Amino acid sequence: MTNDTQNATRVTKETKNKIRVEFERTSLWERMKIKYLSLRFLGRVVFVIFRVVLLLGISYIILYPFITKIAGSFMSPEDFADVTVKLISRNPTLDTYKAIIEYNHYFDAALTTLGVSLVSALAQMIACCVIAYGFAKYKFKGSKFLFFCVVFTMVVPHQTIKSALSLKFRYFDIGVYNFGIIKLFTGGQSLNLLDTYWPMVILSLTGLAFKNGLYIFMLRQFFKGIPDSLEESAYIDGSGVFRTFVQIILPLSVPMLITVFLFAFSWQWTDNFYVSIFFPGREQYVFTKILTVPAPFREAVNQAGGSLFNQAIMNTCAIMIILPLVVVYLFCQRFLIQGIERSGITGE
Amino acid sequence: MNKAQIASQGALPKKRKQRRVSLDRKKARAGWFFVLPFALGFVLVYLPLIIESIVSSFFTVTVKAADVITGTPASYRLQAAGLSHYQEALFENSDFVQNLITGMQQLIIDIPAIIIFSLFMAVILNQKMMGRAVFRAIFFIPVIISTGIVAQVDNMTTELSNQTSGESSIQTGNQASGSSASQLISAADVSSLFSSMMVGSELVTYVVNLVNNIYGIVNRSGVQMLIFLAGLQSISPAIYESCSIDGATAWETFWKITFPMISPMILVNAVYTVIDSFTSQSNTLMNFINNAFITEGNSVATAMAWIYFVIVILIVAVVGGILSAFIFYQRREG
Numbered sequence: 061m062t063n064d065t066q067n068a069t070r071v072t073k074e075t076k077n078k079i080r081v082e083f084e085r086t087s088l089w090e091r092m093k094i095k096y097l098s099l100r101f102l103g104r105v106v107f108v109i110f111r112v113v114l115l116l117g118i119s120y121i122i123l124y125p126f127i128t129k130i131a132g133s134f135m136s137p138e139d140f141a142d143v144t145v146k147l148i149s150r151n152p153t154l155d156t157y158k159a160i161i162e163y164n165h166y167f168d169a170a171l172t173t174l175g176v177s178l179v180s181a182l183a184q185m186i187a188c189c190v191i192a193y194g195f196a197k198y199k200f201k202g203s204k205f206l207f208f209c210v211v212f213t214m215v216v217p218h219q220t221i222k223s224a225l226s227l228k229f230r231y232f233d234i235g236v237y238n239f240g241i242i243k244l245f246t247g248g249q250s251l252n253l254l255d256t257y258w259p260m261v262i263l264s265l266t267g268l269a270f271k272n273g274l275y276i277f278m279l280r281q282f283f284k285g286i287p288d289s290l291e292e293s294a295y296i297d298g299s300g301v302f303r304t305f306v307q308i309i310l311p312l313s314v315p316m317l318i319t320v321f322l323f324a325f326s327w328q329w330t331d332n333f334y335v336s337i338f339f340p341g342r343e344q345y346v347f348t349k350i351l352t353v354p355a356p357f358r359e360a361v362n363q364a365g366g367s368l369f370n371q372a373i374m375n376t377c378a379i380m381i382i383l384p385l386v387v388v389y390l391f392c393q394r395f396l397i398q399g400i401e402r403s404g405i406t407g408e
Numbered sequence: 409m410n411k412a413q414i415a416s417q418g419a420l421p422k423k424r425k426q427r428r429v430s431l432d433r434k435k436a437r438a439g440w441f442f443v444l445p446f447a448l449g450f451v452l453v454y455l456p457l458i459i460e461s462i463v464s465s466f467f468t469v470t471v472k473a474a475d476v477i478t479g480t481p482a483s484y485r486l487q488a489a490g491l492s493h494y495q496e497a498l499f500e501n502s503d504f505v506q507n508l509i510t511g512m513q514q515l516i517i518d519i520p521a522i523i524i525f526s527l528f529m530a531v532i533l534n535q536k537m538m539g540r541a542v543f544r545a546i547f548f549i550p551v552i553i554s555t556g557i558v559a560q561v562d563n564m565t566t567e568l569s570n571q572t573s574g575e576s577s578i579q580t581g582n583q584a585s586g587s588s589a590s591q592l593i594s595a596a597d598v599s600s601l602f603s604s605m606m607v608g609s610e611l612v613t614y615v616v617n618l619v620n621n622i623y624g625i626v627n628r629s630g631v632q633m634l635i636f637l638a639g640l641q642s643i644s645p646a647i648y649e650s651c652s653i654d655g656a657t658a659w660e661t662f663w664k665i666t667f668p669m670i671s672p673m674i675l676v677n678a679v680y681t682v683i684d685s686f687t688s689q690s691n692t693l694m695n696f697i698n699n700a701f702i703t704e705g706n707s708v709a710t711a712m713a714w715i716y717f718v719i720v721i722l723i724v725a726v727v728g729g730i731l732s733a734f735i736f737y738q739r740r741e742g
Contacts, residue, residue, distance in 0.1 A: 194442025266449020
């Protein structure tokens, strides 16, 4: 036994020495030639260059519209009349930004949107988490059918229920057409929920809001990945179903919940479909309403060549709308990407 | 299963059956409790919406506003219209069918392109290299930002530039809009390159369309890329290791290992892409239906949306059916 190991160490020592001697005998030039003048290395270099060029090119395609939008937002009307101006403005100005803030009620809209996004993202996160847990861990009659319903809500185009949605929350009631439960209590009066947060809250809490099917799907896959034995040991220790969920499962899924929250928040922030239906009134400003030409620029836009200026104003609006989101994204993109990776979505 | 056994340990054999049933029932009840929010919302809010939407495509709905003086509440009045809205959408409104056909053609071009592109990019972004985190961050910007209101702005600016394209054609390239990115690459170069090669004209038009659409394709493959990345990282490194020991090249490894392992994700992505591109705002038909709510009235527009929906479902079923025949599931084999 001991002899064997001694032999083995002796052999490795000898080989090591041999390699070292051979290594020292070959000159540096020879070594470099062997390493770098092979076809394999050449292929590797070509591939790396190809990869970098491709990635840079596509990054450029993604970022180019944003760059031109930002460049255009600093231009004054004179720059648009000047053919020689490309990207960099001759008379840089912040007037467009000032006008949008002053005349288009930018901050009012941002505040409303922030409120709606925070409330509904929080509600969506909680609701989707609970619903997905039910689908992932419990077998019960009708669970397959209900999950099919989740997929159904994902597939139906929003436009199909657009008019029905606005009517539903204008004359809100639980029921169909002229029959409803709320009417029984209020004596024939239905509620007008438009211009409030309630439609978004109701849709979010029931997992019916924008892309909630996707979140439920993601979370379900994630919960399926958590081993059942974890819950079983909790049950054996005498913990109930809900206590297990709150104390065992939720702490485990915090990164995933952050991912869902970020998705929900940012998609709600840029949403123009629900917001334009639920906030039709004049009092509540939302982002869809600030997409107009500010009062002092109306004349300049109608002149010859003004349409370029008009486009630049619209793009400036878009920049200002996504600016808070970009800041959030820069800090949180780690969570977004890791969360999806961790969920391990598989096709079943 | 395990739990039932554990729970029934120590209990008398006579009692075992009873206990198991009650545990199952308990679990079912807990399951129902968890999905209750969705079930309630679906039955009380979503289903009425769907029913009303279907009904409104068959009837003409007039809303009577609430009368303050007499105190009568607001109410609906329904007038049966049968299939007339559908007839109007399909036969009288020539633009709808036209848009439907071009929309389908666009989709047939886009879906394979999006899936191949996102798979390719996911494989590259999965490799170890310098600046991977930065590239990933850039690639997923469109997921967050290029939806909803930004897409709306892009549509508006494109319309504006179309209106006045004659006015100052030199400067349009100066301005940002979704379509401006396509001007980066001149399609003329690509088509001349391909016409010098001896390939079919269908392929040439396909590639030219793709190149013109590159901005849209890159923008729309963000989520797909994420799903592929997730799939790639779930493949065990041990398989790759044994493959390289057996002397497989990178090319063989991709087609023999990566591709079959990721094939379930291709199905998921195909279905997601169909749904996403059908319901996205950049979709021309979606915009058309959106405008129809104003120009044609709610009923006809809803009828159009339902026709559209039926076609979407059919395409999802066909795509899913075809792809699921080629999918490799590791579990089934092992």
